[in-house]
Amino acid sequence: MRAVRVVGYHQDLRMDEVPKPEITGPHDVIVKIGGAGVCRTDIHILEGQWAAKAQVSLPYTIGHENAGWVDAVGSAVTNVAEGDTVILHPLITCGFCRACRSGDDVHCERSQFPGIDTAGGYAEYMKTSARSVVKIDGSLHPADVAALADAGLTAYHAVAKAARRLRPGDRCVVIGAGGLGHIGIQVLEALSPAELIVLDRNPEAVKLALSIGADHGIVADGSEAGQVMELTGGRGAEQVIDFVGEGGSSSQGLAMTRRAGDYHIVGYGEHIDVPAIDLISTEVNIIGNLVGSYNDLVELMALAAAQKVRLHTAKYPLDRFQDALDDLAAGNVRGRAILLP
Known part of the structure; x- marks a missing residue:
């Protein structure tokens, strides 16, 4: 599949052909990306601001505002099924630590952050967890709500x-x-x-x-x-x-x-x-203020389904990722830039 990856700090992103992610655990969910938001944090990543904190091995796929359709699920997943339209909470959380059990999963002690410290959604498919997917109203298209996963949240x-x-x-x-x-x-x-x-x-x-x-x-x-x-x-x-x-x-x-x-x-x-x-x-x-919790995202998507929150977007094909980043850096994007794989 195609994926846009960080190959070096203070360097442009690069599109590569990489293997499609596969189910390896019972709670895994593979999502076909329908929209990936372009965030100023992505620019900060390329500037090296997250290098010491994330300690991610390069190259890796960027992108932490994602929505799409469920492509495959692990054997223990019951909250979504293949074909469901979903938005992805930006963190993959454990569910067992004190923060998770308190509903404060954004402070999970063992979280992963796709697009920051593991493979994200500037790609055709992305792997996440059943704990991270929110099934959304059928009236909402992934490309129209993807950036609600982080910017909105x-x-x-x-x-x-x-x-x-x-x-x-x-x-x-x-x-x-x-x-x-x-x-x-x-x-x-x-x-x-x-x-x-x-x-x-x-x-x-x-x-x-x-x-x-x-x-x-x-x-x-x-x-x-x-x-x-x-x-x-x-x-x-x-x-x-x-x-x-x-x-x-x-x-x-x-x-x-x-x-x-x-x-x-x-x-x-x-x-x-x-x-x-x-x-x-x-x-x-x-x-x-950091990103919100899973429950925050559920509440936000209820507002979106009720049309009380609408995301203003500028959409770009995935291969125009550099144009999207340049427009964002120059202040030429009203609302949020969205990449379409």
């Missing part, structure tokens, strides 16, 4: 945390209305009564945000913190969700956070530098 995880603390009359700021942000906006619209303020450097992204649920849209030009303070009566927002995490967004985000409020960091790329006394005196919380 990460956005949902952060937004659900924030939504639990939001009350009518509160304000929530979303920094970044791109691939993750435009999903987070829709989830906030579905889960929260708060007034929603969205910031992005791109005026077109701000327009998109307003069309899918934002109450206020601000073009980030350096004056955004002041504009947010004006909209919030000088107090700041109760919840700030930063889907950017670079280019100074963390300092701006903290400046927009109300006393005793929460600043959620989702995107990454820069260091957060804040005097400890500022956190102590304001009781502002900085909250990190």
